[in-house]
Amino acid sequence: MAGLKRKLKFLVTLTMVNLLIFILVFHGGGGQDKGHKKVLVPSTRFWSKLAPSQSYWNRQQQRLDLQHNPILASSNSNNTSHDYVRPVPDWLNDTGLNPDRCQPDYRVTTHVKDYNSLPPRFKDFLLYMRCRSYPLVVDQPDICRNTRRGKPFLLLAVKSLAPHFDRRQAIRQSWGQAGVLANRTVVTVFLLGNTTAVDHHPDLSEMLRYENDHKHDILQWDFRDSFFNLTVKEVLFQDWMTTRCPGAQFIFKGDDDVFVNTLRILKFLKGLSGPRVRDLFVGDVITNAGPNRDKKVKYFIPESLFVGKYPPYAGGGGYLYSGHLAGWLHRVSQHVPLYPIDDVYTGMCLRKLGLGPEKHKGFKTFDIEEKYRRNPCVYKGLMLVHRRTPQEMIQIWAWLNDPNLTCQ
Incomplete structure (x- = not known):
């Protein structure tokens, strides 16, 4: 009889402890829910859309920064789903570019707005700006x-x-x-x-x-x-x-x-x-x-x-x-x-x-x-x-x- 009473007392104590834990957890969670009924959404985008610079050197630096950005490179190479691939800006595409970097790049004549009025040393530099290898x-x-x-x-x-x-x-x-x-x-x-x-x-x-x-x-x-x-x-x-x-x-x-x-x-x-x-x-x-x-x-x-x-x-x-x-x-x-x-x-x-x-x-x-x-x-x-x-x-x-x- 004494053993049965001890078992009953143990079960009652265990139940009370569990009930107390439940109340504390529920009360804490309820307090958090009460303080945050809505999901907070930022009013502006974290990543702003990059616009190309009007200055030629700055635009080339933007191009290199995007091409060598590890985050963008990872998202474009590791994800096969079209929904996750970041679109490449049109101005980043080097369409019509001569693969020989040491050939004159005549596109600068239209990409640099005042090219025709620049001194000859600028024209020479811009035409061969891509070349880094000489004999x-x-x-x-x-x-x-x-x-x-x-x-x-x-x-x-x-x-x-x-x-x-x-x-x-x-x-x-x-x-x-x-x-x-x-x-x-x-x-x-x-x-x-x-x-x-x-x-x-x-x-x-x-x-x-x-x-x-x-x-x-x-x-x-x-x-x-x-x-x-x-x-x-x-x-x-x-x-x-x-x-x-x-x-x-x-x-x-x-x-x-x-x-x-x-x-x-x-x-x-x-x-x-x-x-x-x-x-x-x-x-x-x-x-x-x-x-x-x-x-x-x-x-x-x-x-x-x-x-x-x-x-x-x-x-x-x-x-x-x-x-x-x-x-x-x-x-x-x-x-x-x-x-x-x-x-x-x-x-x-x-x-x-x-x-x-x-x-x-x-x-x-x-x-x-x-x-x-x-x-x-x-x-x-x-x-x-x-x-x-x-x-x-x-x-x-x-x-x-x-x-x-x-x-x-």
Whole structure:
């Protein structure tokens, strides 16, 4: 009898506990339902319809962004049902496009509203804007392997023109000396295109061949070497580097009319560590800039080509970055249309990576005050100064290497 009472008491207790749980759950759920009787629907669409830009470069960037959008690519490739496939905008379809990207794209004559009134340099750039591959006619396939200490620590890549022999030679005799400097391996290459009769250049091919036979540091591609094609030179160098010199730890890239304190750069790099080494990109950074609309200056960009602000970028006179970042810049550049100003283009590629250049006070791409230009000690703390003649390069290098130079 006592056992039956215990069982009955247990069943009653269990029933009360379950009833209490039921009441609590039901009351909580009911409270939620009471507060949200309706499903809230957003008043506007989350995804707005993308309208093509009226400016040609911006429209090409929109096109690439859509083509390489992983969400859109996934929805179009993984879903077979017509209801789930996103329709491609008409303006995204490249109908009538020549598959050879290095053939002139005559569609720009109608896609750029003021094409016929643009200066010839714009017409040439727009016609060949899609081309990123040109024959390499002078190569140095082993320049980064034939070093006494293995892979180069610093690769100096200098933009030059065929007629600028005196500048190249002054760089070789001063800040661009290849070999071992400050116990680090340095490699120097000069980046050239083809100076053609169209731009009224004399034929210097024999002189250039003689120079390369003796110096073995020239890279030349068969493209028109003009101001607007400096971006082409940039992407071609990136291709070359990933193939011929992928092990370079750091790269300096600049013009052939700057003086570079290579010793100061090597000292700066020696003090870096951790993430700073991996993502390094330093120079004389320009911010809050935009396209110049003055037709009289060489940096003029019409609204029909580009609208908007430029991302932060390092002045093209020279900047320093890591070999690790160089590989990422090479890959991301495929997703950014060529732009006629090369340093701005590099800034665009950095922004695409979610990065930005770091300003360093040692880069003086707009020169220093005239009263300091003959002071050797001023150059000792700088990394770069723009512009200097070949004679001035040799003079400043001699100052910096004078054992008797003492600076306060």
